[in-house]
Amino acid sequence: MTTMISNLPKDLIEEILSRLSWKSMKAVRLTCKSWNNLSKSEMYIGKSTREGQSMMIAMMPHNLYLMSCVVDVDPSIEHKGQLSFLHNQVSISRVFHYEGLILCILKDVTRIVVLNPYLGQTRWIKLRFSHCQQRFDMFSYALGYEHKESCRSFKFLRFIDYFYKAPETKFFWYEIYDFDSGSWSTLDVTPHWFISCSSDSVSLKGNTYWCARERTPENGLRDHIICFDFTRERFGPLLPLPVNVTDHDYGIVTLSCVKEEKIAALFQHYASFDSEFEIWITTKIEAEMVSWSKFLRMDTKPKIFFPDTFFIDEEKKVFMDVGRDYEGNWDYDYEYPKTLIYIIGEAGYFKKLDPGLPNQNRWPRVCSYVPSLVQIKKLARGKRIEQSSLEKHRFDQNMLRLAEIEIDTLLEVRLMVIILVICRSRTLRRVEFWKRSEMLLEPYGNSCIVMPILRDKETI
Template identity: 40%
Template sequence: MRGLQINALAQEATSSEREFLVVMIKDFRLYLMSVNLHGIQNQVIIKSSIKHKGQLTNLHNDSYDRVGITGVCHCSGLLLCTRDDYTSLVVWNPYTEQSRRIELISRDGLSFPWYAIGYETRNSCRKYKVLRYNKYGGYEIYELDSNTWRVLDVKPTIWETWFHHNGISVKGNSYWHIYRGEEFNRKAREFLFCFDFTRERFGPLMPFPFQSNEDCIVTLSTVREEQLAVLCQHWAWARLRMKIWITNKIAPNEVSWDKLFLEVAVDLYPRAERELDIKNGYFLVDEKKKVAVVFDNSKGKEHAAFIFGENGCYGTVDLGKTVDKLYWSPFVCSYIPSSVQI
């Protein structure tokens, strides 16, 4: 997809309050989609509420066609893309067609590092940075202004069990949910955790507005990069129960929540069109309409998006087949076009 088309789509999306853009990874390629949840109670509109706009190309000269993308972080219109050759990263602004390849200062094939992109704000100016954590190499930070890496003096003792997700950007900082306690232990609890890109330090563990156990699956998302949303899924007796909260205040050391859904209960079996398989699924929310779009993680099958409201599941949207049977899910993140220079 050429930059001129991206610009046109961006202008179209930003001029309409009903539509927003998302980026999806499928079969190690990036795709742009539009989501319009206006009038979703109508079954015809449900089928057309999510539309493929096309594949995003020209990521980094001609190398994009030969190197796959395994992960994406989004911050203020910038996409931080991890490549499947694990030799470098790419920061890309599809709106301006600018990109920058970032060579890594350390590599370790024994672990899969995670990343985050954010910025510090000083004197009304933003300095964009990339955070990298490797289990055996510690923390490193990259500054886009100086094009340099440096090692952070941060002790990684807070990670007490498995942790593999990239950071979710809100107001320039990155957030994760982590386990405190033994993995899959009924006594384990999940917390919100933030990296402050201005101070270059982690904040304290912050509680979620619910109690979790091994039957719960917790997923984070962002609302226009100004608020954080959390989805808690719970299975019981062939019924999926979903609750969603959105922050009304968020900072590296403080958070408070409002409920979007008190509870949505969905019968898992039988399904009218397909098996419901959204554990660990990514999601997006429209807080004004109180609607959530959850993307499934069926392996080697047709991907789909499930649209939920307070009254249950409104319907599904087919996202097409995947050829890669090992890739877990069509990773999805919201995309807000911007003219940020790289």
């Protein structure tokens, strides 16, 4: 007698479906209503992720790829395939993970996209204004949600904090997008902190955290963290890191999320010869308070240069990092170092895995991933709220100021190029060089960014 698959025990069906690739999930959901409901259950998601398995999303030039890493005596990597929710014409510049959702910052600077890879849902958001990416992306980004009784109300935060040459040129603009209303609004923020535009954020329980520093610090190092509360739409106070960055000469601080419950902070020295690092994990964290406990302290030789991403396995006392193999055999003139995954733990545990990512002229971008059933709402037709006259006025004023900064910065970049061309002449002595440079820079005064550099040169 033949048994129909629909008559099999529920546990057995869950086990069978959990072994299918994510590419097959769409077909599974369309098979029947019971399978569709089963694929959207928390129990099924738990079975689809094996014990000891860490999910990661790697950014390629035009798309995202899902991988899983199993940490064991003999660790391994499995490629789950391409996340085919974005067409190949879309080029991604940055990627962030927020509690099961992926935020993609595109090279097309007119929009961003938020997606749930597990459910196959996407939400495209048109930015109010684009920005010049010829040099670098000056904006910081975050995704979070407001806590409501029935559901989560998602919001997207984008801000620029420009403090490049002198206090009189400072400019900051914090704006937030509401997924429910489809509207943008400018936040009334006067920051006493500074968040670097290169600082990646981490999400925890709907809020977002960054490494930050005081607005006018003595050392200029990022020695605090700060939280943005999406429910109140405001920043909390600067919260202390567990290690005094200055006293320990830790110049690099990187944050990571641990099982959507805690935040880990990795401290590393700037010095290329110093291979010591520490990792601390929060024991309690809220928007306005934090406490820490030490997780791991290691000394790796050769030194591993940590990028913006690392992952923690608290139970196994190991952490994983995606970086470059600067110790391998490669030709600097013709190729880039291979991307590797490093697994480091106590008692000298050290493993290297090749994830099979292509060598690129950029640091590998990988983020952790935890499958989620969080729904991304589509904007209802006709629900977009019209901007108020006050918001339109704020927008116009900020756009004028931003345009002034873009023009000033572009002029300085061009001047630096001219000066560097002059520097090519090895026979040009310091006095001659200074006279020529002074003539070029006279209209811009001492605020020009290259002046301090020039004065430090004895001979060009």
